Amino acid sequence: MASPAVDDYLKAIYAHTEWQDERITPSQLAGELGLVPSSVTEMVQKLAAQGLVDHRPYGPVALTTAGLRRAAAITRRHRLIETWLVREYGYSWDEVHDEAEVLEHAVSDRLLDRIDERLDHPRFDPHGDAIPDASGRVEREPFVLLGLAPVGHVGRVLRVSDRDPDVLRAAEAAGVEVGVEVAVLAPTTIDIDGAPVELPSAASGAVWLSA
Structure with a gap:
């Protein structure tokens, strides 16, 4: 079943376990996609029938090898x-x-290859998420969530989640960019070049640092 809807499901399942290990549940998937649980349950069953996900009733959802390959591509x-x-x-x-x-559903493979060449084969997107290569492989270093980092921890910003635009704007205004080195003063307070920076409370669960 080649469709944007299928790709969106697979992409959401893929993204869920990139920065933590817990598999996604159908209810979490429904919340992520903004859909009612009954619709998600029906689609998950279809994806399982096609060999794209593993799922048992009332259990979490995981990508199969075929599902992972397609999810990495989209x-x-x-x-x-x-x-x-x-x-x-x-x-x-x-x-x-x-x-x-x-655009992801409209761009041809040929144009995507040209974009990749034009950008000199980037490994990460603007938010710090890894860009899979053409074979689906990604490179990622050990990380820690800002809200879980101990006071005094020093690390580079690896990722700022794109889930909340307000957090992105606040981070940008404060100079918190991917690659910037920070020191943790509190769950939402960091030091950048000797200056303390207070971030919104949601940043504790939206900013990842090198471990």
């Missing part, structure tokens, strides 16, 4: 397009997600 499309929009067209990192959601 995730690669999405993140390459986000990177392209930021670098080439001046989009801010809180604007690109919705645009990429539309």
Whole structure:
């Protein structure tokens, strides 16, 4: 079943376990996609029948090898397009997600390869999420969530979640960018170049640092 809806499901399942180990449940998947649980349950059953996910009633959902391959491919499309929009067209990192959601289903493989070449094969998107290569492989270093990092921890910002545009805008205004080195003063307070920076409370669950 080749459809944007299937790709969106697989991409959401893939993203859920990138920065933590717990598998996604159907109810979490429904919340992520903004759908009613009954619709999600029906689609998960269809995906399982096609060999794209493993799922037992009332249990979590996991990608099969085939599902992982397809999820990595659509995730690669999405993140390459986000990177392209930021670098080439001046989009801010809180604007690109919705645009990429539309374009990822329309861009041809040939154009995607040209975009990849134009950007010199980037490994990470503007938010710090890894861009799978053409074979689906990703590179990621050990990480810790800001809210779980001990006081005094020093690390580089690896990722700022794109789930909340307000957090992205606040992070950008405070100079919190991917690659910046920070020291943790509190769950939502960091030090950048000797200056304390207070972030919104939601940042404790949205910013990842190198471990």
